[in-house]
Amino acid sequence: MGVRQISVFLENKAGRLSDVTKVLGDNNVDISALSIADTAHFGILRLIVNNPDLAEKVLKENGYTVSISNVIAIAIDDNPGALAKALEVLTDEDITIEYIYAFTGKTENKALVVLKVEDIDKATALLRSRNIRVLDDSEVYSL
Amino acid sequence: MRYWNEHFECMSRDEMKVLQSRRLQKLVDRVYNRVPHYRAKMMEAGVEPGDIKSVEDIVKLPFTTKQDMRDTYPFGMFAVDMDEITRIHASSGTTGKQTVVGYTARDIDNWAECMARSLVGAGASRKSMVHVAYGYGLFTGGLGVHYGAEKMGCAVIPVSSGNTARQITILKDFKPDILCCTPSYALYLAEELYASGCSLDDINLKAGVFGAEPWSEEMRKEIEEKLGLKAIDIYGLSEIMGPAVSCECLEQKGMHIQEDHFLIEIIDPETGEHVPEGELGEVVFTTLTKEGFPLIRYRTRDISCIDTSQCACGRTTARMMKLCGRTDDMLIIRGVNVFPSQIESVLLELGETAPHYLIIVDRVGNHDTIEVQVEMTESFFSDSVKYIESLEHRIKSKLDSVLGLNVRVRLVEPKTLARSEGKAKRVIDKRKM
Ligand SMILES: [Zn+2]
Numbered sequence: 001m002g003v004r005q006i007s008v009f010l011e012n013k014a015g016r017l018s019d020v021t022k023v024l025g026d027n028n029v030d031i032s033a034l035s036i037a038d039t040a041h042f043g044i045l046r047l048i049v050n051n052p053d054l055a056e057k058v059l060k061e062n063g064y065t066v067s068i069s070n071v072i073a074i075a076i077d078d079n080p081g082a083l084a085k086a087l088e089v090l091t092d093e094d095i096t097i098e099y100i101y102a103f104t105g106k107t108e109n110k111a112l113v114v115l116k117v118e119d120i121d122k123a124t125a126l127l128r129s130r131n132i133r134v135l136d137d138s139e140v141y142s143l
Numbered sequence: 144m145r146y147w148n149e150h151f152e153c154m155s156r157d158e159m160k161v162l163q164s165r166r167l168q169k170l171v172d173r174v175y176n177r178v179p180h181y182r183a184k185m186m187e188a189g190v191e192p193g194d195i196k197s198v199e200d201i202v203k204l205p206f207t208t209k210q211d212m213r214d215t216y217p218f219g220m221f222a223v224d225m226d227e228i229t230r231i232h233a234s235s236g237t238t239g240k241q242t243v244v245g246y247t248a249r250d251i252d253n254w255a256e257c258m259a260r261s262l263v264g265a266g267a268s269r270k271s272m273v274h275v276a277y278g279y280g281l282f283t284g285g286l287g288v289h290y291g292a293e294k295m296g297c298a299v300i301p302v303s304s305g306n307t308a309r310q311i312t313i314l315k316d317f318k319p320d321i322l323c324c325t326p327s328y329a330l331y332l333a334e335e336l337y338a339s340g341c342s343l344d345d346i347n348l349k350a351g352v353f354g355a356e357p358w359s360e361e362m363r364k365e366i367e368e369k370l371g372l373k374a375i376d377i378y379g380l381s382e383i384m385g386p387a388v389s390c391e392c393l394e395q396k397g398m399h400i401q402e403d404h405f406l407i408e409i410i411d412p413e414t415g416e417h418v419p420e421g422e423l424g425e426v427v428f429t430t431l432t433k434e435g436f437p438l439i440r441y442r443t444r445d446i447s448c449i450d451t452s453q454c455a456c457g458r459t460t461a462r463m464m465k466l467c468g469r470t471d472d473m474l475i476i477r478g479v480n481v482f483p484s485q486i487e488s489v490l491l492e493l494g495e496t497a498p499h500y501l502i503i504v505d506r507v508g509n510h511d512t513i514e515v516q517v518e519m520t521e522s523f524f525s526d527s528v529k530y531i532e533s534l535e536h537r538i539k540s541k542l543d544s545v546l547g548l549n550v551r552v553r554l555v556e557p558k559t560l561a562r563s564e565g566k567a568k569r570v571i572d573k574r575k576m
Binding site for chain 1: 519520521523524525526527528531532535553554555556557558559
């Protein structure tokens, strides 16, 4: 389970990011969240979109190396300390967070956060047990 | 049937050396006396037949190259009169004149012998039905396989090349168990077979003996899956004889050389010196028994290496590994010989498929640099930065140790490396620009 996230391999060259967003835009794929992890040579572009299958297909057709991984999306109150509280729940149980990125503005008074962990089911259950709202995938795609 | 000729295929290395030495002496004597071109070359090198007492003395003899054949076109290197020649083959050279070769009746028989050994090594027996889809004609493929299979007592189907629909009908209706053709044609046959609505159940192939062009392990896997057979690599060239100079056994761990007929050397193409066993170099052959068109130390320009340890199949003959390209592809970087195929095999080891790559050689100051750009593929890609960095590092350390150089590795996006006519450009050598 979890939310399907698109990862794209990019070289660190000018214009590559806008090329990807253009391909997606031309195919009516909406991007609701985006982050880039990069090194001196390359980057991994991570995307949450409304239609992951279509995004994967059109990006591959355009020659990109794409992979799909599952992540968790949580909604937390948009105020100081809320994120720290949510993360604490996971670290207390020794769940390692590989990476994290946030996006705001689409849900009222809530900040949305994407988490990559190894055991999604365990983390989801844990978060829910502490009353932290974990979004269903369909909910995320329709953001 | 395990071996066609156990005596020659399984004799001890010492016995083989004695046999080769004796045959080499006779050969040198013969060409010195019968081929003026060779006599002149030997005189120029200051060597006489009496100087050759064992295989080790072969290094005293001059090499033969394609140029020698051009200089003596068409029949100048034949060592017998035309009335003893029973067959002529020719290969159209991609550069310059065609190469013309002649065989005596005994040459043809020896060739059939080598081919029979190869076919048995590939799992064929007297009961086999052998579908020969190599071209028949001046090209040595068709007739080469044909005579060997016939000598064995197989049922030979001389289909020759072309007319794929008919080939498929034969595969379905006659149900041959051995297919002989080029690997690319085997793949094409498989595709056409499936396209015509057939499945593996409609054919009965057990082994395919494929050669006459370079092919990869990846291609082997694909052919084996699609045709449900063991894909066996066979090697040969018309100058030396034709197919069956060497051929894999069912172990598929290198091609057994018919060493009682062909003496192999692996040399550094730059210096002409022997390289240690197991190292890549140019394949050089001496035809120990050929009468019509004998060659001494013929430089094939093919790159391979040899293994003289005994094979699990029981044969003791040395094995040459799958060809790794041509000497023309060789780069010399800081005095080290580098073959693009070495890089390809490192990449193949790390992923399921070998990605496209580009080698960029440059000179900074007096120092040669080598950078290898590798296109990211599905099988390499992961969502983790750490994983990709470690992949980059693994490629680098593997290349460093295989090539003995400090290689810079850069992962690039797919399709960024230029391709021309479907074939990728592998090397940019900026030192020459
Ligand atoms: Zn063997």
